[in-house]
Amino acid sequence: MLPGPGGVAQSLAHSLTSGELLRAIGTSLYRLFVGYAISGAAGITLGVMLARNAWLRAAVGPLVVGLQALPSICWLPLALLWFGLSEKAILFVVVMGSLLSITIATEGAVRAVPTMYIRAARTMGARRLRLYTRVILPAALPGIVTGLKLGWTFAWRSLMAGELLYVAGGLGQLLTLGRELGDMAKVMSVMVVIVVLGLGFERLLFGSVEKRVRERWGYAQAEAS
């Protein structure tokens, strides 16, 4: 039922040398980074706005929580209707997959910023935008980083789901191709690549950052005690 590790390694080597795998990786990573950058910027902005504006929170807060429960691939039909069979459609799915978890984490983190930081900053002359860039965002950073990490995982999963269905380059399409050819070794080798890339980038981007941030912000000791 399953190909041996030798077969998988061989298939991996073959798709590497043919350039097929590298092209697919390039396509997928490009989509991932563009989509993730959009949802990171939008998610943090939206999260801060929700946290600081009670009216906005009452208006769209439940919507945000509700939509987060929707698996991101469910956005694909709508995306295809809106954008057609284009890069925009797949980017939309990636953004919708990760945006809301980043928004919710940011909102929570900003609302948990101790008011004494804001009061202290105000007595030292920080106002308006400076209060956000110099106090509120840095103070909320540990929570935002956690949200960004979660968002990364969701973005990666959404992308793979989208590519599997939407077939236009990328690792997801390579999986579909393997299935159509009945080439189980190929399917397995692509799965291995997907796992390695997902974990590898997560470690690379967040590995030491999350721990260092939590330590410096003084959360590490609070948790230990």
Add this chain to the structure above:
Amino acid sequence: MTAALQDMSLSIEDREFVCLVGPSGCGKTTLLNLVAGLEKPDRGEVLVDGTRVRGPGPDRGVMFQDAALFPWLSVAENVAFGLKELRVPRAEREARVRKYLSLVNMQNFAKAWVHELSGGMRQRVALARALALEPKILLMDEPFGALDPKSRDSLQAEIVDIWVETHKTIMFVTHDMAEAVRLGSRVIVLRARPARVASDVDVEALLPQPRHVDQPEVAELAARLKAGLDETGEHEAIDGDGDGDERPEAEIAGGDRARGVAHWLGLHL
């Protein structure tokens, strides 16, 4: 909603070290926040040097019970925070950070992170941070309340030294009567429900600095003020010059630099 402060007038003169002391609910912290500009009075006004307080300003440095240092900044960067907001040039900024960290004996911790400091050290840095803006008035809200006795002792001595050296006007909130008598040139005892002035004592005239919290005279005066607070009786003026009568408004001119008029008619929390 209850009024935290009502029909209260208070004037503080230039270079006074005023300790506001009283039970919880007497509105002492509200009073401090009003002067800091962190809270707005529903009625009445706060004047600093004749100008109405409309919000926080660099002429009034504030220190909180929790040091409220920013953990994402180093000690030196914390002290420089307000200087950056005021766009103080870099060279001057660095010089002031060094000067005030040395003043509080924290010059060797400039590069340390907040989570590496003890509670007493954090308050020292918070003091340097407030002083770095060179405010005329220093507002302190129970800054030593959460410290161990040893740190509290040394910080009390240092704040008196700083007051003597820098001629700041200090408003210091505490619930510890002995601390108030040990530190203040003037002690204002507030009574809760309704919040009003119970006594207003010129401590400097009775017991000039230096004094210590273990000194019998300090303990005795603190005990007398406390007894006065526990009685249901009217306002007690211990030195005959207690100027704490509840008048609807008051205006007492200070020195040339600080002319303070404070007038509260009713503040709601």
